[in-house]
Amino acid sequence: MLKKRLLFLLVMVSLLVLAACGGGGKNIAIGPPASETNSASKLILEAYGIGEDDYTAYQEGFGDAADGVQDGNIDVSIGILGLPAGSIESLQASAGDVKLLGLSDEAIAHIEENSGYRRYTIPNGTYDFMDSDVETVTAYAILMASTDTISEELGYELAKSMVENANENTHAQSAHMTLENALNGAEGLPIHPGAKRYYEEQGLTIDNPVAELNVSEEKSELILGTGSQGGTYYPLGGEMANIWNNHIDGINITNTETGASIENMVGIRDGNIDLGMTVHVPAQAAVNGEGDFEGEAVENAAFIGHIYPEVIQIITRENTGIESMDDLAK
Numbered sequence: 340m341l342k343k344r345l346l347f348l349l350v351m352v353s354l355l356v357l358a359a360c361g362g363g364g365k366n367i368a369i370g371p372p373a374s375e376t377n378s379a380s381k382l383i384l385e386a387y388g389i390g391e392d393d394y395t396a397y398q399e400g401f402g403d404a405a406d407g408v409q410d411g412n413i414d415v416s417i418g419i420l421g422l423p424a425g426s427i428e429s430l431q432a433s434a435g436d437v438k439l440l441g442l443s444d445e446a447i448a449h450i451e452e453n454s455g456y457r458r459y460t461i462p463n464g465t466y467d468f469m470d471s472d473v474e475t476v477t478a479y480a481i482l483m484a485s486t487d488t489i490s491e492e493l494g495y496e497l498a499k500s501m502v503e504n505a506n507e508n509t510h511a512q513s514a515h516m517t518l519e520n521a522l523n524g525a526e527g528l529p530i531h532p533g534a535k536r537y538y539e540e541q542g543l544t545i546d547n548p549v550a551e552l553n554v555s556e557e558k559s560e561l562i563l564g565t566g567s568q569g570g571t572y573y574p575l576g577g578e579m580a581n582i583w584n585n586h587i588d589g590i591n592i593t594n595t596e597t598g599a600s601i602e603n604m605v606g607i608r609d610g611n612i613d614l615g616m617t618v619h620v621p622a623q624a625a626v627n628g629e630g631d632f633e634g635e636a637v638e639n640a641a642f643i644g645h646i647y648p649e650v651i652q653i654i655t656r657e658n659t660g661i662e663s664m665d666d667l668a669k
Contacts (some may be wrong), residue, residue: 364394368404375600402569455598479524524619531641550641564603
């Protein structure tokens with residue numbers, strides 16, 4: 340009887356060890372539900388043949404996910420962030436062994452074929468823990484506006500302030516809000532007539548279709564949808580809102596924490612927010628009624644301007660033993 344009990348205990352312990360060490364795969368933070376990070380993460384994992392049953396998904400914002408990486412509860416975290424990302428720098432300062440994982444040529448080809456993301460090289464030295472370039476993909480963060488609440492004049496002032504008052508924004512990503520970059524990410528999107536007028540006054544050529552406005556009553560209190568507090572959108576959007584409030588008379592824009600891109604486009608469609616920060620890829624899907632927006636197109640959103648390049652950054656720690664994304668497929 341004693342031998343049987345010992346055998347039973349040995350089997351149970353073995354099962355628990357197997358579950359902990361790989362029965363459900365690695366713990367991977369893929370971003371909040373209804374976010375572009377979530378969609379992009381699944382596309383990246385798909386490129387490596389990793390299905391949803393092959394890992395444990397943590398659907399958190401990048402800030403909370405970074406805490407999980409530091410604590411050892413999360414093995415890998417995928418984020419769409421500016422360069423350099425303050426949250427990654429903070430994690431390195433605390434943990435001291437952060438590692439960036441790159442994407443293979445085959446994975447990048449799969450992602451490019453199935454999305455609007457394009458190859459991007461994170462240069463060696465972007466973070467002090469790097470010892471070589473890292474290959475990944477990128478898109479653009481842009482500002483979209485509701486055509487039901489943002490008038491032509493307000494659209495003009497928003498675009499103008501984004502370019503001409505960007506020097507007042509202390510966030511590192513504000514350096515990308517220039518006239519030269521203003522139309523990055525606008526491809527395939529309707530442009531707000533106010534933004535179009537400003538850019539054309541500055542000598543830019545606009546080929547986008549012009550959105551039709553349906554503003555019945557101008558609002559003074561407006562909501563800007565951003566992202567999680569641990570990401571880039573929330574602090575950058577907060578400074579953008581303050582600058583707009585200081586330079587545009589008669590309005591008060593409040594930034595609010597959201598699940599980022601997809602939730603912001605849904606918020607514009609449903610009338611819950613007036614302005615939304617988003618990656619240009621889901622914005623294209625939203626206006627075309629594709630992907631997450633199939634059958635529910637966002638017909639009342641228009642492009643205001645480019646914010647900064649969005650770069651897929653995949654982090655782990657040296658102590659996980661994960662050397663590449665291929666290790667997650669094992």
